[in-house]
Amino acid sequence: MKLHQWKYLVLSGSMLAGCSHMSLTKDLLTPDFLLSKGSKQITFQGDNDRPRFSPDNQRLIYSSHHRGNQKNAQIFEMDLARNKERRVTYSDGDAFDPFYLSTTELMYASTTDEIKESPFLNRNPDKDFPPSDLYMSDRFGSEILRITQQPGFDAEALYVNHPVKPFIIFTSRRGDVTGVYRMDLKNWLVSLIAAEKDKDRRSPTISPNRKDAAFIETDLKTNTQSLQLIDLKTKKMQTLKENEGTYRDLFFAPRSPDRLFYSILRKGEKKFQLEVYNVDSKCTQVVFKGSDSLMTPTVSDEPNERLAFTRLFQDKKQIYIVNLPQDLGPCLEAQNAVEKPKESVKTAPTPVPTTSPTPQVPAK
Numbered sequence: 001m002k003l004h005q006w007k008y009l010v011l012s013g014s015m016l017a018g019c020s021h022m023s024l025t026k027d028l029l030t031p032d033f034l035l036s037k038g039s040k041q042i043t044f045q046g047d048n049d050r051p052r053f054s055p056d057n058q059r060l061i062y063s064s065h066h067r068g069n070q071k072n073a074q075i076f077e078m079d080l081a082r083n084k085e086r087r088v089t090y091s092d093g094d095a096f097d098p099f100y101l102s103t104t105e106l107m108y109a110s111t112t113d114e115i116k117e118s119p120f121l122n123r124n125p126d127k128d129f130p131p132s133d134l135y136m137s138d139r140f141g142s143e144i145l146r147i148t149q150q151p152g153f154d155a156e157a158l159y160v161n162h163p164v165k166p167f168i169i170f171t172s173r174r175g176d177v178t179g180v181y182r183m184d185l186k187n188w189l190v191s192l193i194a195a196e197k198d199k200d201r202r203s204p205t206i207s208p209n210r211k212d213a214a215f216i217e218t219d220l221k222t223n224t225q226s227l228q229l230i231d232l233k234t235k236k237m238q239t240l241k242e243n244e245g246t247y248r249d250l251f252f253a254p255r256s257p258d259r260l261f262y263s264i265l266r267k268g269e270k271k272f273q274l275e276v277y278n279v280d281s282k283c284t285q286v287v288f289k290g291s292d293s294l295m296t297p298t299v300s301d302e303p304n305e306r307l308a309f310t311r312l313f314q315d316k317k318q319i320y321i322v323n324l325p326q327d328l329g330p331c332l333e334a335q336n337a338v339e340k341p342k343e344s345v346k347t348a349p350t351p352v353p354t355t356s357p358t359p360q361v362p363a364k
Contacts, residue, residue, distance in 0.1 A: 039322035
């Protein structure tokens with residue numbers, strides 16, 4: 001469905017105007033451990049975040065901040081074949097969390113209208129949950145349609161291209177509760193997937209078969225995190241991983257098997273690293289780790305899969321692309337299983353002989 005068809009279904013949608021801009025980035029490669037793995041640096045300016053491949057895998061969309069006199073975060077698109085970058089949005093607020101609806105349409109979150117509608121309430125917005133809504137747009141930002149108007153945080157959306165009932169899943173903070181919601185794009189009805197008091201649930205992603213969703217759950221009482229999987233039909237939940245550190249940026253690879261990519265700051269570590277968890281085999285593997293934090297992984301939908309991600313260097317994130325390695329090494333679960341028996345042998349108590357005629361005195 002085209003954008004001009006979407007807009008007639010939204011009774012309260014608004015139309016905004018914009019224009020396109022072309023710029024060329026320099027293809028400079030800095031030798032480091034990532035490039036030794038065959039990766040290529042895509043962006044060289046500003047602070048870039050959350051890349052997403054287009055449906056034809058020929059372009060990459062992302063948000064970018066701190067570019068010259070550019071005040072707010074805006075949406076940019078990179079033509080990967082031509083190595084040309086183009087600015088998409090020119091909003092008054094921050095525009096972020098973009099993704100493609102089709103090869104010609106996209107969706108993103110923006111703080112523009114929320115701040116204008118409640119300037120006093122949003123004078124000092126929450127950095128983790130900025131007041132924002134979801135918007136549809138064509139690739140050039142000339143037609144924009146607001147699709148949520150719930151006060152608070154609406155972002156981290158993902159489109160599910162179902163043949164009969166296309167929908168999006170997204171994070172919404174309503175009051176003091178942060179949960180995962182679903183919006184049917186045929187009738188614009190919003191329904192709850194998972195929300196609970198004293199628990200933040202965010203960063204949803206959808207499995208390749210469209211039947212399950214995964215998200216990050218933070219227990220606000222214990223300040224611990226886990227990765228949860230929920231059946232969208234039965235709403236039955238199961239814990240995939242927990243209490244390993246700080247999780248970020250969940251993304252299911254578009255193709256089977258069910259592989260959940262994410263970034264994690266493990267306990268005892270100083271930098272975020274990229275990992276992947278196979279839901280069926282329950283195998284966790286490290287994709288990349290190094291001297292800098294690596295975040296926001298996304299995988300292309302093509303036989304020879306490519307991985308795009310961000311690298312934090314000098315307080316700014318740049319985007320890299322690499323062919324997804326075929327062999328990521330052993331499962332972390334197998335390594336932990338080998339180590340545990342050794343620990344149990346060391347701590348096992350020495351049996352006390354029962355035939356000794358005198359009582360045993362414990363050593364000091």
